[in-house]
Amino acid sequence: MTDSTEHTAPHNHSVCIHTALTTASQLCAERGVQLTAIRQQVLELIWANHHAVKAYDLLERIKPLQSAAKPATIYRALDFLREQGFIHRVESLNAFVGCNDLKSAHEQLLLICKQCENVEERHADSVMQALTQEFVLAGFTAHHQAIEIHGICATCTQSNHIPQLA
Amino acid sequence: MTDSTEHTAPHNHSVCIHTALTTASQLCAERGVQLTAIRQQVLELIWANHHAVKAYDLLERIKPLQSAAKPATIYRALDFLREQGFIHRVESLNAFVGCNDLKSAHEQLLLICKQCENVEERHADSVMQALTQEFVLAGFTAHHQAIEIHGICATCTQSNHIPQLA
DNA sequence: TGGTGTTTGTTACAATATAACATTTCAATT
């Protein structure tokens, strides 16, 4: 497993979940905001895997835990988690994915695999620098960026090319 | 008016409309596809200005011309115009904007002004090169890109700072 | 404990998009 595919290649995903939840909990405490049961459950459901999850799928999945859950329940939790920077909205999928670097403020480059549906978040400093240069040329003041690339990830490319071993 | 703000600064917009429609017409003829009345009208409505337009707004605006228009009417026309590369979908707005360079295949960097709502499309070669490098690092094969930046455009920045002249 | 802002419950609805099938159009061929 190389660094460049750390979140799409096989890995111990329970570490991802644990890190996301404990870090979010810490940050909420520091910030004096409440990581309520609903919010924590939604965050955990989003971190079930590295896919982008749709709001109404989250609604179905949380109902066993929160029988009163309605659309507003989910969208409020999603709003909170986004405000806190715990998740990203994937604009081109109308879906949501966990942020894998809660500690540093950053813009997001999302690589979205059409085959396995995993979403890999990358910082891509060189891209961000080039973008900043472009903003200067355009006289544009950027407030929020959505950079979403759809294609085939490294792991799927490899498994597509490597014949099955006996 | 500098090149860097060519589509947000004041300009003779009838040239934009005329260029978009005549080029689209030419390309359809070359490709053996039909630029029907509905498709042409939708394209013209999209080019009413440089804003991103919502599908149901287009539906309302086309009804005087096409009294039978229903959602499917619009979405079919939008699908066609997208397949032909005449328009882009702005994923983060659920809206559509005319492509301002029909002659060259290209990826899109969209600068979306929160104030005037204009969308400026830029090629941003340096950004695209940096992205390509990032794909190599990630082992990712890109099929489609959506790069959408929300902020304040050059024209609005200037008009915000310059006091009104007598 | 009382008050105040936050969170959640609840109902209703708005906004965006697609499925499925019938009908029409239209150009290419007989």
Place this chain on the structure above:
DNA sequence: AATTGAAATGTTATATTGTAACAAACACCA
């Protein structure tokens, strides 16, 4: 001109995504 087959449109219904508005419950602090 008639045939015909594909493309385009008409039509109805429904699926999906997201908000508004107000009431009730809860958490926190004075």
